[in-house]
Amino acid sequence: MxxxxxxxxVYQVVRLIxxxxxxxxxxxxxxxxxxxxxxxVGYAMLASSKAYPPVPAHRVVNRSGLLxxxxxxxxxxxxxxxxxxxxxxxxxxxxxxxxxYWDPAQELL
DNA sequence: CCCGTGACGACAT
DNA sequence: TATGTCGCCACGG
Numbered sequence: 318m319x320x321x322x323x324x325x326x327v328y329q330v331v332r333l334i335x336x337x338x339x340x341x342x343x344x345x346x347x348x349x350x351x352x353x354x355x356x357x358v359g360y361a362m363l364a365s366s367k368a369y370p371p372v373p374a375h376r377v378v379n380r381s382g383l384l385x386x387x388x389x390x391x392x393x394x395x396x397x398x399x400x401x402x403x404x405x406x407x408x409x410x411x412x413x414x415x416x417x418y419w420d421p422a423q424e425l426l
Numbered sequence: 427c428c429c430g431t432g433a434c435g436a437c438a439t
Numbered sequence: 440t441a442t443g444t445c446g447c448c449a450c451g452g
Contacts, residue, residue: 322450342433343434351449352447353435353436356446356448357434357447359432359434360433360434365433378433380436385434390433430451431451435445437445
């Protein structure tokens with residue numbers, strides 16, 4: 318057992334995202350206290366592929382609701398995963414993003 | 427120990 | 440309103 322690094326904290330929060338919901342990197346970063354380092358969240362997600370248990374990174378998008386990560390998932394995999402959970406994705410962008418938005422600071426309050 | 431990297435975000439023009 | 444540029448901070452080499 319290693320101490321929870323910033324990366325591990327990110328993984329934990331992402332794993333708490335309920336199916337059919339999405340959040341933004343900045344929201345997670347802010348929840349962890351590193352508000353200005355949304356990039357770090359994305360950087361952590363990079364390694365999330367090797368994290369265990371697996372992290373539902375497909376539920377994390379940028380602040381515009383754009384599937385920026387789909388490029389890393391490979392093809393339209395991310396988009397299909399979101400649609401599979403009931404989220405409508407149009408042009409690599411989540412429809413009604415704010416409606417499906419899940420803010421850790423709000424739900425985990 | 428120093429430098430580069432990176433799935434973003436906000437501000438300036 | 441749209442596009443471009445800068446800053447941010449943790450991790451790996």
